[in-house]
Amino acid sequence: MTRAESDHSGAPAGTDDPTLAELSEIAVLQRLFPRLPDADAALLGPGDDSAVVAAPDGRFVVTTDMMIQGPDFRLAWSRPQDLGWKAAATNLSDVAAMGARPTALVVAIAAPQQLPVSVLEGIADGLREACAALAPGCGVVGGDLSVSDTLTLAVTAFGDLEGRAPVLRSGARPGDVVAVAEGGNTLGQAGRGLALLFARGVDAAGTPDVAAADALRTEHPALLEAQLRPSPPILAGAAAAASGATAMLDVSDGLALDATRIARASGVLIDFDAAALGGHPESALGGGEDHSLLACFPADTALPTGFRPIGRVLALPAGEPAGITVDGAPHVPGGWDPYRGWDGHAG
Amino acid sequence: MTRAESDHSGAPAGTDDPTLAELSEIAVLQRLFPRLPDADAALLGPGDDSAVVAAPDGRFVVTTDMMIQGPDFRLAWSRPQDLGWKAAATNLSDVAAMGARPTALVVAIAAPQQLPVSVLEGIADGLREACAALAPGCGVVGGDLSVSDTLTLAVTAFGDLEGRAPVLRSGARPGDVVAVAEGGNTLGQAGRGLALLFARGVDAAGTPDVAAADALRTEHPALLEAQLRPSPPILAGAAAAASGATAMLDVSDGLALDATRIARASGVLIDFDAAALGGHPESALGGGEDHSLLACFPADTALPTGFRPIGRVLALPAGEPAGITVDGAPHVPGGWDPYRGWDGHAG
Known part of the structure; x- marks a missing residue:
């Protein structure tokens, strides 16, 4: 059984889909960045030590939540796009629940070295699609890419209270x-x-x-x-x-x-x-x-x-x-x- | 060999050190919260869907970084306090590198069910000690606790540019x-x-x-x-x-x-x-x-x-x-x- 038959990790046969181990970190990031959504609130986006995000009313709302392969998802059930979508949607919901408008996300992903890069590309697509559909103008301002035996997404989301009390x-x-x-x-x-x-x-x-x-x-x-x-x-x-x-x-x-x-x-x-x-x-x-x-x-x-x-x-x-x-x-x-x-x- | 002899996971024998599986999530959090540092910038701390953090000049600096058991640390080498300390220190450093003063952290931890709770307590102690020593007034405003086969710390750190350009x-x-x-x-x-x-x-x-x-x-x-x-x-x-x-x-x-x-x-x-x-x-x-x-x-x-x-x-x-x-x-x-x-x- 090939990987593409046993679960949703991996692009169709014949496409350009190396594993993470076969690419440098920079090469992986170069494939992901164009897929990630921009944030209207980003004063400085990815590429430096930190990002800078607008907080017009002098405060920001913040929440963080992890999704872990096994307890939180299975690649046999979730497509990579679903993972990115759900990781964004659930964090955006915690921002919304304070009465805030979501402005930005940072996304840390830890993945096994043998994971096909298409899985991360799909996760990036899902993050973009969820932001566009659920919170237009919200986007990804930074992130981190690590190695782990366990595919792990850690999203932190930010929001603007627009002068209101939480x-x-x-x-x-x-x-x-x-x-x-x-x-x-x-x-x-x-x-x-x-x-x-x-x-x-x-x-x-x-x-x-x-x-x-x-x-x-x-x-x-x-x-x-x-x-x-x-x-x-x-x-x-x-x-x-x-x-x-x-x-x-x-x-x-x-x-x-x-x-x-x-x-x-x-x-x-x-x-x-x-x-x-x-x-x-x-x-x-x-x-x-x-x-x-x-x-x-x-x-x-x-x-x-x-x-x-x-x-x-x-x-x-x-x-x-x-x-x-x-x-x-x-x-x-x-x-x-x-x-x-x-x-x-x-x- | 007991767990306490093979690595740094686990308190000395005879102390109250159940595994995470033996405690409810609430019981784990009740043991961690008193150990975490308060943030001067917290307008609303842990306990609701999101936290609210002050951003006095209308912007905030943000960075995120994961530490993964295996690639990034080994419990045979690092004490739990070291893990919390290093996770804070490395993220604070990315905030400092923009010219900002660190104000707050959110911390997501994913841990195996069989991990002794003392490991998470040690991580919380390390977070507190690092903030006190390296960035007084910076503290933890929120977090997430998950199950994973791989002990994983995801820290997101925030800073205040105090009116300066990054x-x-x-x-x-x-x-x-x-x-x-x-x-x-x-x-x-x-x-x-x-x-x-x-x-x-x-x-x-x-x-x-x-x-x-x-x-x-x-x-x-x-x-x-x-x-x-x-x-x-x-x-x-x-x-x-x-x-x-x-x-x-x-x-x-x-x-x-x-x-x-x-x-x-x-x-x-x-x-x-x-x-x-x-x-x-x-x-x-x-x-x-x-x-x-x-x-x-x-x-x-x-x-x-x-x-x-x-x-x-x-x-x-x-x-x-x-x-x-x-x-x-x-x-x-x-x-x-x-x-x-x-x-x-x-x-």
């Missing part, structure tokens, strides 16, 4: 409307896509399999796209802040767990309308990796484009713990823990 | 003095320390060995400290910019190669005085990982504290390639390439 998790007040912006996906789809991949994107031995995953992607495009190439509502973050959102976060660990975080930080109860959670309410509550924006707004707010109401903030009865309810019934969230949730199948 | 590689002019600030180390020491470790920090099979490395550290403390726990002259970067430096960089790939980068970017020749390169001129020119600051200054500049002259900038004769000379004789640099320089011994 929207924290702690500002929800009784009476607020709870709303969600789901972007191109809907709550629970990403988790259902991952469950499908674990159940049916594998061969008889349980190893992630490229043909099985490709077939699933044809059969369930919305669920697989939500998992492998999510489209969070990045621009809705700044819009929510401008509309007066009192609390907001990126729904990455499941709606129930993330809403509980707002409830605890704010000292309130959050009650969801089950009917607003779609046809798979358990998936919507427990899914994970949605990268929807969950926000609270004063009750008289005209919700910004992309948001729909799914519940309300209630005062916490004396002596009760902060948390969430669904149609008034207590709901205890499950949750994802990176040190407990992975069984070791890399693929 | 000092690029391209500004050297004929007549400038070429000067170096070496901080707590001297040019070539880090490379000689690494050569010692490769030659004598291994067992009979060539595998990195903790006892051999510890013995070397006693025998050659300056060389081993320069390699494992470097002390770059971070504050000298902003001082150089304030003194009118025309070009500057962090010497990370050997003085000769990095000086060639300034020469090419500026279209000049750089001539070094061999007598200024110390008792091991070949190590000084070719060493790597010095993290000294190499800067050019107009000839009449009073060099800022920490800098000493080592050469001069000459006009490029018509038709000649930009590059370096030593006492007037052409010098062709070797160089380090991450995709060619590692033989795969992890340790």
